[in-house]
Amino acid sequence: MPDWPTSFGYLIKVPHFVGGVRFEWTHRMLAGSLITLTLAIAFWTLLVERRRWLRWLAIGAFCTVIAQAVLGGLTVLLFQPPAVSTAHAAVAQTFFCIAVAIALFTGRRWVEEQPRVEFDQRRPSLFTLTLLSIFVLYVQLILGGMFRHHGMSWWPHVLNAVVVSFVLAWTAVRALTAYSQIEAVRRPAILMLSLLIAQLCLGFTAFLTRVAWGRTAVQPELPMVIATVTHVAVGALLLATAVILAIQVWRHVPVAFEERLPQAQHDPSVA
Amino acid sequence: MNKKTGWAGITFVVVALCALLVLAACSKKEETPASSPTAEQPAASAPAATPIDPATVASINGTVKFDGPAPKAPKIDMSQDPGCKGMNEAETYVVTGGDLANVFVYVKDGLGNRTFDVPKDPVVLDQQGCRYHPHVLGVMAGQTVQIKNDDPTTHNIHPTPKDNREWNESQPPSSPAIEKNFAREEIMLPVKCNQHPWMKMYINVVKSPFFAVTGKDGKYEIKGLPPGDYTIAFVHEKLGEQDQKVTVAAKDTKTVDQSFKPAAE
Numbered sequence: 001m002p003d004w005p006t007s008f009g010y011l012i013k014v015p016h017f018v019g020g021v022r023f024e025w026t027h028r029m030l031a032g033s034l035i036t037l038t039l040a041i042a043f044w045t046l047l048v049e050r051r052r053w054l055r056w057l058a059i060g061a062f063c064t065v066i067a068q069a070v071l072g073g074l075t076v077l078l079f080q081p082p083a084v085s086t087a088h089a090a091v092a093q094t095f096f097c098i099a100v101a102i103a104l105f106t107g108r109r110w111v112e113e114q115p116r117v118e119f120d121q122r123r124p125s126l127f128t129l130t131l132l133s134i135f136v137l138y139v140q141l142i143l144g145g146m147f148r149h150h151g152m153s154w155w156p157h158v159l160n161a162v163v164v165s166f167v168l169a170w171t172a173v174r175a176l177t178a179y180s181q182i183e184a185v186r187r188p189a190i191l192m193l194s195l196l197i198a199q200l201c202l203g204f205t206a207f208l209t210r211v212a213w214g215r216t217a218v219q220p221e222l223p224m225v226i227a228t229v230t231h232v233a234v235g236a237l238l239l240a241t242a243v244i245l246a247i248q249v250w251r252h253v254p255v256a257f258e259e260r261l262p263q264a265q266h267d268p269s270v271a
Numbered sequence: 272m273n274k275k276t277g278w279a280g281i282t283f284v285v286v287a288l289c290a291l292l293v294l295a296a297c298s299k300k301e302e303t304p305a306s307s308p309t310a311e312q313p314a315a316s317a318p319a320a321t322p323i324d325p326a327t328v329a330s331i332n333g334t335v336k337f338d339g340p341a342p343k344a345p346k347i348d349m350s351q352d353p354g355c356k357g358m359n360e361a362e363t364y365v366v367t368g369g370d371l372a373n374v375f376v377y378v379k380d381g382l383g384n385r386t387f388d389v390p391k392d393p394v395v396l397d398q399q400g401c402r403y404h405p406h407v408l409g410v411m412a413g414q415t416v417q418i419k420n421d422d423p424t425t426h427n428i429h430p431t432p433k434d435n436r437e438w439n440e441s442q443p444p445s446s447p448a449i450e451k452n453f454a455r456e457e458i459m460l461p462v463k464c465n466q467h468p469w470m471k472m473y474i475n476v477v478k479s480p481f482f483a484v485t486g487k488d489g490k491y492e493i494k495g496l497p498p499g500d501y502t503i504a505f506v507h508e509k510l511g512e513q514d515q516k517v518t519v520a521a522k523d524t525k526t527v528d529q530s531f532k533p534a535a536e
Contacts, residue, residue: 001427001441001465002427002429002439002440002441002465008425008441016424016425018351018352018354018424018425018466018467019351019352019466019467019468020465020466020468021466079429079431079437079439216345216363217345218345218347218361218363218468218469218471219347219348219468219469220468
């Protein structure tokens with residue numbers, strides 16, 4: 001579709017569903033619904049939520065989804081420049097992570113449970129590793145987006161996949177070996193490891209179908225589309241899982257500072 | 272909860288997002304300078320054409336061959352649009368008995384500072400059977416390209432040039448022709464249809480009228496050349512460019528053949 005925010009001149013009129021038009025139009029309608037729902041969440045949070053930071057987070061979610069819509073418009077009006085299209089992809093996943101975090105923070109378990117706390121004395125701390133995981137996943141997301149939008153070759157994305165695998169495996173193994181007794185840490189760690197393995201397989205399939213076999217394809221082929229879309233979706237799940245793990249580690253496994261807590265390494269009451 | 276660590280995490284996320292925005296801003300596509308002519312506004316004060324003595328002009332012709340087994344044309348699946356009916360093979364390689372079609376042949380060098388009148392007649396690009404006709408087109412800089420839609424479906428013409436202005440316009444069935452021009456010289460400028468992903472063609476924008484596109488028999492002819500030493504370029508969308516030097520005397524007719532080897536995998 002060459003126009004935005006209208007679709008072939010209309011805001012909501014269903015166009016002739018041909019080729020990519022059906023996907024682009026549905027994408028735009030879902031985006032509109034998402035903005036409405038996010039606005040409702042922001043209003044509802046402002047009305048009923050007592051935690052001030054959570055109210056700000058809900059407002060942040062709404063601002064992010066608006067920024068995402070603007071980036072979507074820019075990518076159409078500027079003829080899909082790789083950097084803008086990649087930013088559109090990255091902000092989408094940022095919004096997804098914020099939405100997942102809001103769901104976590106407003107869940108019954110988070111609100112009602114008395115968190116089990118164990119101080120982390122190892123260096124780098126598990127919390128640092130979770131932040132590093134989020135960082136390398138973001139870099140991977142940007143490199144993948146740039147490749148998908150023809151702004152970069154495939155090899156930086158593949159090279160960084162090795163780094164991502166190492167960092168995420170390190171983080172998950174540390175969480176599982178040191179804090180497997182904490183369910184809130186163990187579950188996202190197992191999920192992150194499982195998603196990482198699935199994502200590597202999907203990445204390999206996407207590489208085969210798109211780069212190795214699909215180099216001379218005259219149009220997007222079904223295996224190429226399925227592999228790429230699944231790879232992007234599982235990538236978003238992986239990033240959201242890393243964010244949840246980071247939040248749970250921040251809550252349950254805070255970093256111990258010796259100068260401040262000389263005797264409190266195993267004292268849960270400090271939390 | 273350790274406040275320092277929490278703030279470090281938030282700061283980290285903010286910095287990462289800022290880096291992303293900086294990346295997006297830095298990689299913004301180069302804008303066309305406001306003072307330079309755009310695709311719709313060719314230079315108004317074009318210099319007068321350099322006169323050519325019609326009694327001395329020469330011509331160059333030849334055949335372009337494909338040196339190897341003809342690659343199998345990939346099939347196109349047009350089932351996504353009932354309005355698309357016709358031949359369903361890609362035109363990347365059109366080889367008939369070793370003759371290579373869709374090679375753009377033009378005088379790349381040797382014309383010096385000569386200038387040429389831009390033809391007033393438009394060059395027609397037709398969309399029929401959800402394909403572009405022709406697949407490879409030559410046009411002079413500033414010359415009008417008239418784009419027609421003879422299909423019962425909407426097309427979305429989207430050239431993706433490097434040196435000219437990019438545009439993207441829809442063309443419903445039975446709508447008037449779209450008229451555009453390209454201000455700057457550009458070889459193998461890709462044009463795609465955003466609605467039908469298999470639809471691709473190439474426009475070649477040159478400053479002189481000395482160009483041709485090989486037909487199915489691989490033949491081309493360039494007429495009206497003033498005598499001189501020239502570099503003739505043969506350009507194929509996948510096989511790249513090959514050059515040949517040629518000298519033509521007054522009223523000469525030279526044959527310049529060329530062959531392309533299969534692209535390395």
